[in-house]
Amino acid sequence: MAARVLIVDDDRLMRQVLGDLLRENGFVVIEAVDGREACERCLRASPDAVILDLVMPVMDGAETCRTLRKQPQFRHLPILMLTSRVDSPGTVNPFTLGADDYLAKPFDAEDLLARLQACIIKKNAQEALETRARDYRALLDISESIADSVETGQILRRIVRKIAGHIADIERCSIAVIQEDGAAGYILASSDDDSLRELRIDLGNYPEIRQVIESGEPLLVTDIESDPLFDRVRHLLIDRDFNAVLVLPVHHQQRVIGVMVLRARRERPALSPSEIEFCQLIADVAAGPLTNARFFSHLRRESAALRQAKSVLEDELRIKAIYEELFDNASDGLVAVNAAGQIEFVNRRALEMVGLTRDELQGALVENLLDRPALRRAIVCWRSGRGEEEGGRVRFDLVMQTRNRGRRCFSVSANREPVLNDLTIVAFRDVTEKRRMEAELRQTHAHLAESNRRLRELDRFRAEFLNTATHELRVPVTIVHGYCALLRDSLGNALNGSQREFLDAAFESSERLVDLVNNMLDLSRFEAGKMxxxxxxxxxxxxxxxxxxxxxxxxxxxxxxxxxxxxxxxxxxxxxxxxxxxxxxxxxxxxxxxxxxxxxxxxxxxxxxxxxxxxxxxxxxxxxxxxxxxxxxxxxxxxxxxxxxxxxxxxxxxxxxxxxxxxxxxxxxxxxxxxxxxxxxxx
Structure with missing residues (x-):
């Protein structure tokens, strides 16, 4: 990658001469007209070297050099100071200001290029030495962490956090152990999220990890957006905060037992070879703790499986005890019959209902306990599925002879599909009194239905009589009312007081009678649906x-x-x-x-x-x-x-x-x- 050089000079012609010279020799040129603009450009562009004129307006070269050297990121930045021959000699010493070298104007082009290259090489060497020293210090810290702790999870968490803090722009560093079958892995440590610990990852969704497991070599993906390796899973990376991935194998006895994964967000996403070398070195250091973690994880899984099996067995035993208690104390009679028709289990309620002891009933054949009519009915109902209910149970009534209560009617319910050991669970309940009451209710219902029919018939007769009677009464009542009205109007004052009173009473009574007949006629029409x-x-x-x-x-x-x-x-x-x-x-x-x-x-x-x-x-x-x-x-x-x-x-x-x-x-x-x-x- 071409080195970037910042030219700082208020003379436009000098900037042009220097720019042309540097571009011809493969440099990228950045320009500034004074010291203040030079400081701003350095912060934004991070140049590889600066050619700085000593005499400038606003902020001269001396002040610019001192300002840059005060900032840590520019302590190794090569600064070549340009001085004019007319400048007073000895008034300014470029080296005391922090410059790496200086040239007098006019300068020799080859001399300038040689000095510039030397300064850049010196800067790269200093940065490489510092990086190597920093890497060794980080490696030393990690080694001391491993020595100070015996808890593998804590060691691995220190490692990933150290790497995430040591290398710039790392979004996440994580270490995962791989299952022996290579189908999945478990995250043991993550630099940014402790909740990911013990998270199972399906390696089918991580093609970069699968490739490292298969090859045993580090893998650097510089742009996941364009790399074909991620074509199948790119839709899963929609909310990603990284654009480069480094996957390093962790070996144990020439086998890949785990991986270290670094996700980075960089404008130039490639990690440098020195960074990759450092990370691989750390991954090799992590092999021991990862092996222990894998071993302990295997032990934990086996222990957890044993604990779970023990818990399941204890739960099943408790449930079995509960079922046995429920079976024996159920309000219905319960028997369990095997495929040969032999009773294997019986509860207390069943013994009470049939009046037999447990020794007499348990082990007996069902056919020996029923008389021929009852046995024949049971066989017919079972084969025909009569009364079959939801859930595959058959229900029917059966009359049986009991020892202490005579013949009783039982409602029998049995599961059609056998359960454990081919057992058929038969439940029965004494419904003798219930069936007697149902028969009486049916008889009462029949009597009520007949009485209701007779009442409807009588109501029909009443309606017909009412309709006929009102029709027959309507004409004579209307005539009487009309005659009363005619007499009252025609005779007028010819009647004495008693006669007038009698006629008014007859008129009012006939009027009420007409109203009653009309209302009864309308009522009968409504009831007959003829209105x-x-x-x-x-x-x-x-x-x-x-x-x-x-x-x-x-x-x-x-x-x-x-x-x-x-x-x-x-x-x-x-x-x-x-x-x-x-x-x-x-x-x-x-x-x-x-x-x-x-x-x-x-x-x-x-x-x-x-x-x-x-x-x-x-x-x-x-x-x-x-x-x-x-x-x-x-x-x-x-x-x-x-x-x-x-x-x-x-x-x-x-x-x-x-x-x-x-x-x-x-x-x-x-x-x-x-x-x-x-x-x-x-x-």
Whole structure:
């Protein structure tokens, strides 16, 4: 690599002459016009030599030379000082300033080149001596560390940290031991991360280490970005902080037992031969500790394997003891049957259920314990897999003769696949009482089903009778009501007080009877599913005004004020005829139960999907305990009130609203009035 020379002179012509001369002889030239700029260039470019003019503005050669020599990195930097012949002799001694040599202007070109080469050679020799001395000191420190410690891990950690601190720009130094099969290795020490210790590395992902193991020679990769050795694993090096790798083998008895790996980040990534030689020397020194580490690591792995095997065996013994305890104390009867049908193990619960001793049951053949029908059923269920459950178990009921409790029914469950030593685990539970109760429940269920069928039949008869009766009553009741109204209107004042009272009572009774018959007819239609609902987009305000037009005179006659608030939304999905019926029922009740001077108001509201219609009054209100049953059939509020109805109106209102997909509810406070609200879907 060409040496770099810094020319410092305020004379442009002199810089040009010197530059041309040096370039012709293979030097790289850097220029500065004064001492201050020269110091800055030295810090940035690190030249191999400086040609310095003595007389310059800003900072002269003497001050520049003294400034450079004060900095440790420039103590061996060759400085050739140029002096003019007209300079006063003896006033400045270049050697006392720290210069390596000086030349007078005008100078001889060959003389300048010879002196410059000599200075560079001298500098390289001094640096090499210092490097060698530093290497020997580091080697001595490492040797003393090995002598001071018997712990191999500590020795190896000292070695890698010493190398990382000794060689410039080392990102990581690590030592790894290689398995005997060469498939993997274990990091024993790393200069920057103690957590990597004992980390297993797959050598398939480290082609540089595998090549050193195979060749037994050091490997220097100066640019991992372009080296084909890393083509297969380059995607694994995305977050790397290095661009050069040095891998050195660690030998023991002519075998590679480990490697030392140095990763460096350098502008010129090649490590010098002296650095490689020093690292190999350290790697050879590390062979002893690495051998011991490999031996101890092998012992540790074997000891760990033995400890693990011992722990596994102890765990298995504990588990076996637990299973035996669980087996013997299980709430179900358990037996273990071998492939020959012989019982090998039996728990206490099984002995209690069959009334036999352990000696009688353990070792006996299953076929000798069952009578022929029970044995035949067991064989058929086992072969057919009857009742097979998830997990490969077969379940069936079996009736057996026990010694102390007679014939009992047992639920038997057995694993289809054998377990240890070809054993089949059979569990059985006494279900005699349970099966008896199940049979009684089935019988009760059958009786209930028959009773339910008969009730549905009777309900159908009741509905048919109610429908027929209401149809038959509707015509004569309507006629009677019409005649009563005709008589009251036509006779007028011709009747005396008693006659008028009797006629009014007959009219009101017939009116309630007509209302009852109509409600019962509507109720029977709903129950029979014959009530027709013609849903469509309609104007709720028009529907409300129609109803209020018919009921307005009644409210006025009772001394009430009927108000309608403007709605936020007029269109909704509903059947006009049935919703009119709901409004008539709610308004009629409000008028009926509101004293004179009160008010009945219709309000509207909406939410995201529904229109809310409310009928409010200022009547006496409804007790809170009656609100939950208010919409049930034949429920009446104020049974002592002479104006009570049939008790079907609100029930029919609920059925109509629910058939529209809506809801209806009531809110009230005694003495403050009531509010009935129902919802309709928005159009």
């Amino acid at each position: 027709r609902i013609d849903m469509g987009p309609n104007d709720i305000v028009d529907t409300v005004f129609e109803v209020c037009h018919d009921l307005g005179s009644i409210a006025e006659k009772e001394g009430l004020t009927l108000r309608i608030d403007p709605p936020p939304e007029r269109k909704a999905l509903f059947d006009r005829q049935t919703i009119q019926r709901v409004l008539v029922n709610l308004l009629s009740n409000a008028i009926k139960f509101t004293p004179a001077g009160g008010e009945v108001r219709i309000r509207f509201d909406r939410n995201e999907h529904e229109l809310l219609v409310s009928v409010e009054d200022t009547g006496k209100g409804i007790p809170a305990e009656q609100l939950p049953q208010l919409f049930d059939e034949f429920t009446q509020v104020g049974r002592d009130d002479a104006r009570r109805g049939s008790g079907l109106g609100l029930s029919i209102c609920r059925k109509i609203v629910e058939s529209h997909g809506g809801r209806i509810w009531a809110e009230s406070r005694p003495g403050c009035g009531s509010r009935f609200t129902f919802t309709l879907p928005l159009a």
